[in-house]
Amino acid sequence: MAASTLTEVARLAGVSPATASRVLNGSARTPGPDIAERVRKAAESLGYIPNAQAQGLAKSSSGLLGLIVHDIADPYFSAIARGVQDAAREQGKMVLLATTGGTPADERAAVAAFAARRADAIVIAGSRSNRPADQDGNAGLAAELDRYCRNGGRVGVVGHPVVGASASEGYHVVAVPNEELAAELARELAANHSGEFVIIAGPEGLLTSDDRVRGFQNGLAVAGRPPAEVMHSGFDRAGGYEAGQLLAARIKARQTSDSAASRLCIFAVNDVMAIGAAAALRSEGLRIPRDASVAGFDDIETLRDFRPELSTVRLPLEEIGRLAAMGTAGDSTADGGAAAAVTGQVTLRRSTETDPRG
Amino acid sequence: MAASTLTEVARLAGVSPATASRVLNGSARTPGPDIAERVRKAAESLGYIPNAQAQGLAKSSSGLLGLIVHDIADPYFSAIARGVQDAAREQGKMVLLATTGGTPADERAAVAAFAARRADAIVIAGSRSNRPADQDGNAGLAAELDRYCRNGGRVGVVGHPVVGASASEGYHVVAVPNEELAAELARELAANHSGEFVIIAGPEGLLTSDDRVRGFQNGLAVAGRPPAEVMHSGFDRAGGYEAGQLLAARIKARQTSDSAASRLCIFAVNDVMAIGAAAALRSEGLRIPRDASVAGFDDIETLRDFRPELSTVRLPLEEIGRLAAMGTAGDSTADGGAAAAVTGQVTLRRSTETDPRG
DNA sequence: GAGCGGCGGGAATGCGCTTTCCCGATTTCT
DNA sequence: AGAAATCGGGAAAGCGCATTCCCGCCGCTC
Known part of the structure; x- marks a missing residue:
């Protein structure tokens, strides 16, 4: 029936x-x-x-907007997803969701699936990777995207252009000033911290992580500080926790050997990693900011009630999602490859206070 | 081209x-x-x-799975979404996302849109509402769903059957034992708390909220306690915060007037509300669990690093999403209207400890 | 060796809708 | 008043694919 x-x-x-x-x-x-x-x-x-399928077939346009994220349950992505969803609704489109775990091969498959559904546009969120292991995957993804664009598809990317994608028209990237903001964060932290800096980064090759690391180091340099040591770990809470455990041991060792040692200032390249690191420190009996400062990046909403309040860089995630989705609307040459501008804000809170009452 | x-x-x-x-x-x-x-x-x-559209048109089936949530950025929903997405992937389907803010009218529209796209199945997450104001909306939603089912669609609902929907075949609900679990939580809390109980609930008529309230009261009764006062507020962090402010004033008044007053035990019907309430108490200089106990419900993953650790009821959110989506696969009469079983677990943590060192 | 079933391939139809083209009936202009 | 422009509606041709039906060919049996 x-x-x-x-x-x-x-x-x-x-x-x-x-x-x-x-x-x-x-x-x-x-x-x-x-x-x-x-x-x-x-x-x-x-x-x-x-029947939307028939309609789509007849006028060859589907009213679909494809969204690719690493993990929809990650608050970073779900915030972006909200923005995308919002924009889609305004444009009278529905959003098709694909989660890929960040694997270029899966992302390629998702793009192909969206193309098959004749999605009008695709938004890709989630850090691009430059790892050697992802070389092939990236090439495939780029090829798939190019084909999609050539066929009239529009794509919006959050953060970085897809590695290796030729910037044909139909492309649109929402640039996030990760490097600049990380540098600013570093400078502000350096102004208040005399101690040593350590960076808990994601896997090497993850562009977002790399940018933030580079920016932070630059900021440190500007402030006349030596480069921070960089620890690579998973880009999630577990990664932060792991690195945090290592740091906790080191901090404790230092405290005993050299009682006058200045506090370590830890920069985790995103908030969930920072939370993980903080949890690790705490489980080792260390307190923040008394025994160490911790800063993150993103200013995830759900984490704002975390104590001590996390110093971080606020990113307008929802807005970013909106822009990425909006950029795919309208006529295709308006901003071929152009980048929408987004700005963030360094937000210093309790977790990096230098007059630790905690 | x-x-x-x-x-x-x-x-x-x-x-x-x-x-x-x-x-x-x-x-x-x-x-x-x-x-x-x-x-x-x-x-x-x-x-x-x-061209999936053409394929779908030809064999009249789209490989699409519609998912309706209140807000994809809410960790409760994004966890469920992950489960749904997982199940969809296993079935070789793609998920279409719609966010409605919980408005039955919007939900109806979403169902219609999914029906237009000939989605093979629809999963509806998010509390059903029984408010008088939603009467019409519910009726419309129920009608739309029934039509969808009659046309061969399959629907999975998380929590409660849609109000007023005739349990035709193709219907599948994942029952969440909110009432039982809330009762259990109440009993366990009552065993450790001699003081008074207060419930911060969502708007009256929100079935999930109502169930949890009812369960909690029952549990209290079983434990020989008088019913708790119920405060109605928004079903989100802001609602919890608001109620928390009121309670903070009350707690402080009590502390001054009657120094021997026993601590209040606050049950917020979900975790984010509990977090909001806790934040309100804290902003008033109160500490948890020293000045009051706070418990939530859901055990949101992102909130596990909150301090004091929140006592709550763990719900297998992702699993729930999976089940809801899985239930829509297979032959349609296998479980006409049957309910998949899910179980939660009362998880007492620091926020309700009665030997407050904090 | 003639008849028959089976198999590999193609022609044609239809899924439900949009859209161009066309045609008759009004209008409108010179 | 006659011609051209306009309007309101219908017929029909796809959109890209799945699928049914059909046909020719092969190998098989008796």
């Missing part, structure tokens, strides 16, 4: 399918009011729901 | 479209190996991507 079709509606209304189509789905030509009314009534009584 | 079509591939391979279709998309009849090879090569060289 399939849903009723436009033809049935037309027959019931005593008009041609063409006319029914014109009245029910926005057309340039609007039939007479009496006829329109009749059609509408017929549609109503039949509970007619237009 | 649209993507290449099956016909083009067929022509290039020197076969008929029928044959090309048979080799490229799983068919019962498999053409000879030599021909298959030729077709595959042609497809490859043309970068052929099957």
Whole structure:
């Protein structure tokens, strides 16, 4: 018992399918009011729901917006997803979700699937990777995206252009000033911390992580500080926790050997890693900011109630998602490859206070 | 420059479209190996991507799974979304996302949109509402869902059946034992708390909230305690915060007037509300669990690093999403209206400790 | 060796809708 | 008033694919 079709509606209304189509789905030509009314009534009584697949097939455009994220349950991505969803709704589109865990091969598959569904646009969130192991995957992804663009698809990328993608038109990237903001964070921290800095980074090759590391080091340099040691770990809470454990041991060793040692200042390249690191320190009996400072990046909303309040860089995640999605609308050459601008804000809070009461 | 079509591939391979279709998309009849090879090569060289819309139109099934949530950025929903996404992937489906803010009217629209896209199944997460104001909306939603089911759609609901929906086949609900678990939580808390209980609930009529409140009260009764006062507020952090402010004032008043007053035990019907309440108390200079106990519900992953650790009821959110999505697969009468079972676990942590060192 | 079943392939139809093209009936302009 | 422009509606041709039906060919049996 399939849903009723436009033809049935037309027959019931005593008009041609063409006319029914014109009245029910926005057309340039609007039939007479009496006829329109009749059609509408017929549609109503039949509970007619237009078949979007058929519509899409006929006008070759689907009203679909593909969204690719690493993990929808990660608050970073879900915030972006909200923005994308918002924008999509405004454009009268629906969003198709794909989660890939950040694997270029999976991302490629997702792009292909979106292309198969003839999605009008694709938004890719999530750090690009430059690891040697992802070389092939990236090439494949780039090829797939290029093909998609050549076929008239529009793509919006959050953060970095896809590695190796030729910046053909239809491309749009929302640039996040990770490097600049990390540098600013470093400078501000350096102004208050006399001690040593350590960076807990994600896997080497993860562009977002690399950018933030580089920016932070630059900021340190500007402030006349030596470069911070960089520890590579997972880009998630577990990675932060792991690195935190290592650091905890080191901090404790230092405290005993050299009681005057200045506090370590730890910069984790994202908030969840920072939380992980903080948890590790705490589980080792260390307190923040008394025994060490900890800063993150992103300013994840759900984490704002964390104590001590995390110093971080606020990123307008939802806005970023919006922009990425919005950039895919409109005429295709308006901003071929152009980058929408987004700005963040260094936000110093308790976790890096230097007059530790805690 | 649209993507290449099956016909083009067929022509290039020197076969008929029928044959090309048979080799490229799983068919019962498999053409000879030599021909298959030729077709595959042609497809490859043309970068052929099957048009899912056309496929769907032809075999009337879309490979789409619709997911309806209140807000994808809410960790509760994003956890469920992950489970749904997982299940969808296993079934070779893609998920279509719709966020509605919990408004039945919007939910109805989303169902209609999914129906238009001929989604094979729809999963609805998020508390059903029974408010008088939602009466009409609920009726509309129920009608839309029924129509969808009659047309062969399958729907999975998290928590409660949609208000007013006739349990036709194709329906599947993942029951969450909110009431039982809340009762258990109440009993366990009552065993350790001699003081008064207060419940911070969501808006009246929100089924999930109501269930948890009812369960909690029952548990209290079983433990020989008088019913707790119920404060209604928003179902989110802000709501919890607001209620928390009121309670903070009360707690402080009590502390001054009656120094021997026992600590209040606050049950917020979900974790984010509990966090909000805790934040409010803290901003008023109160400490948990020293000045009051706080418990939540859901055990949101991102909130596990909150301090004091929140006592709550662990719900296997991801699993719930999986089950809801899985339940929509397979033959339609297997469990007409049946409920998949899910169980949670009361998890007492620091926020309700009665020997407060904090 | 003639008849028959089976198999590999193609022609054709239809999924439900949009849209161009066309045609008769009004209008409108010179 | 006659011609041209306009409008309101219908017929029909796809959109890209799956699938049913059909046909020719092969090997098989008796």
